[in-house]
Amino acid sequence: MKIVACHVALLRVPLRTPFRTALREVDSVADVVVTLQADDGRLGYGEAPPTAAITGETLGSITAAITQHIAPRVIGEDAADLNRVVGLIQTSMVGNHSAKAAVDIALHDLWAQHHGAPLYRLLGGGCAQLTTNLTISVNAIDTMVDDALDALARGYTALKIKIGKDTDDDVARVRAIHAAVGDRAVLRLDANQGWTAKQAVRAIRRLEDAGVPMDLVEQPVKASDLDGLGYVTRHVATPIMADESAFGPHEVLDVIRRGAADIINIKLMKAGGIAHALRIADIAGMHGVPCMMGCMLESSVSVAAAAHVAAARSQVITRVDLDGPSLCAFDPVDGGVHFDESRIALPDTPGLGIRAIRGLEPF
Numbered sequence: 502m503k504i505v506a507c508h509v510a511l512l513r514v515p516l517r518t519p520f521r522t523a524l525r526e527v528d529s530v531a532d533v534v535v536t537l538q539a540d541d542g543r544l545g546y547g548e549a550p551p552t553a554a555i556t557g558e559t560l561g562s563i564t565a566a567i568t569q570h571i572a573p574r575v576i577g578e579d580a581a582d583l584n585r586v587v588g589l590i591q592t593s594m595v596g597n598h599s600a601k602a603a604v605d606i607a608l609h610d611l612w613a614q615h616h617g618a619p620l621y622r623l624l625g626g627g628c629a630q631l632t633t634n635l636t637i638s639v640n641a642i643d644t645m646v647d648d649a650l651d652a653l654a655r656g657y658t659a660l661k662i663k664i665g666k667d668t669d670d671d672v673a674r675v676r677a678i679h680a681a682v683g684d685r686a687v688l689r690l691d692a693n694q695g696w697t698a699k700q701a702v703r704a705i706r707r708l709e710d711a712g713v714p715m716d717l718v719e720q721p722v723k724a725s726d727l728d729g730l731g732y733v734t735r736h737v738a739t740p741i742m743a744d745e746s747a748f749g750p751h752e753v754l755d756v757i758r759r760g761a762a763d764i765i766n767i768k769l770m771k772a773g774g775i776a777h778a779l780r781i782a783d784i785a786g787m788h789g790v791p792c793m794m795g796c797m798l799e800s801s802v803s804v805a806a807a808a809h810v811a812a813a814r815s816q817v818i819t820r821v822d823l824d825g826p827s828l829c830a831f832d833p834v835d836g837g838v839h840f841d842e843s844r845i846a847l848p849d850t851p852g853l854g855i856r857a858i859r860g861l862e863p864f
């Protein structure tokens with residue numbers, strides 16, 4: 502199954518409502534979609550979002566990395582020779598993890614189609630049904646409470662609340678949401694690097710003392726501040742999760758060895774694709790550290806791939822934050838993983854199961 506061509510296109514999907522975190526505000530998905538074509542006519546799909554604030558990658562950098570550095574390494578290679586081609590992608594250039602992830606996902610899609618089975622089954626089996634939380638953007642308190650109640654009405658039982666602005670306001674936001682939601686939903690907080698270590702300990706303890714149960718607090722401090730992350734982890738009872746501090750297998754191993762976090766958030770766009778995401782899950786599993794499977798603002802092409810990884814490593818990946826498709830105004834993908842609010846159903850079709858992607862625009 503020789504790879505004969507690699508195409509890139511732009512996929513634009515408006516969001517239902519603007520997505521706001523401590524780092525950025527976005528109102529639509531505008532991602533790079535990669536199509537790898539095999540000599541038997543099969544197509545493998547992948548996707549990468551420009552998340553400059555987190556991975557440093559833009560639409561321009563992703564397309565240039567793929568067309569000038571990564572595609573020339575994989576064209577002419579046999580997709581059935583998976584580990585070899587993954588190695589060629591990973592060594593094509595330094596960094597550019599999302600660009601690598603897009604091609605790695607398309608490669609895995611082709612590889613699984615070649616073997617005639619759903620990707621998650623070939624990666625280790627697992628459950629074909631997942632349940633995701635929903636992100637509540639950081640806003641005025643009343644808006645966040647309304648959004649949380651709306652999420653409950655839509656069937657979500659876990660909320661990921663974006664905070665990380667002013668700690669007093671953040672504590673008030675979470676207390677108000679807890680008062681409105683009660684025990685009807687699990688609360689996960691994501692500060693997106695917005696606090697110092699001492700601010701984080703103070704804010705989390707105030708919430709603990711107020712009796713607000715928190716499933717976890719994600720990335721309270723700057724990505725590079727592993728000492729600060731470890732300080733928070735040791736000084737609060739609530740589990741702390743590393744996101745921006747934990748990109749690939751090496752960074753994750755460092756976080757775990759230093760005891761800097763209790764949980765790891767795996768994202769294909771940080772890891773550089775499926776192969777490295779699996780490696781992260783296996784490293785974490787070896788150390789008894791649970792993981793969440795997360796995503797950036799992505800459509801159901803690359804989030805489908807993340808769902809396959811979560812299903813294949815469900816013993817370690819105990820939490821799922823794959824709400825990208827739920828935040829989109831419509832699903833541009835025919836076939837593939839079915840996203841229905843909190844419910845994610847993996848198909849029985851080979852590979853990712855994607856038949857077509859509507860609305861692809863040439864660059």
Ligand code: MG
Pocket residue numbers: 691693719720744745766
């Ligand atoms: Mg995060």
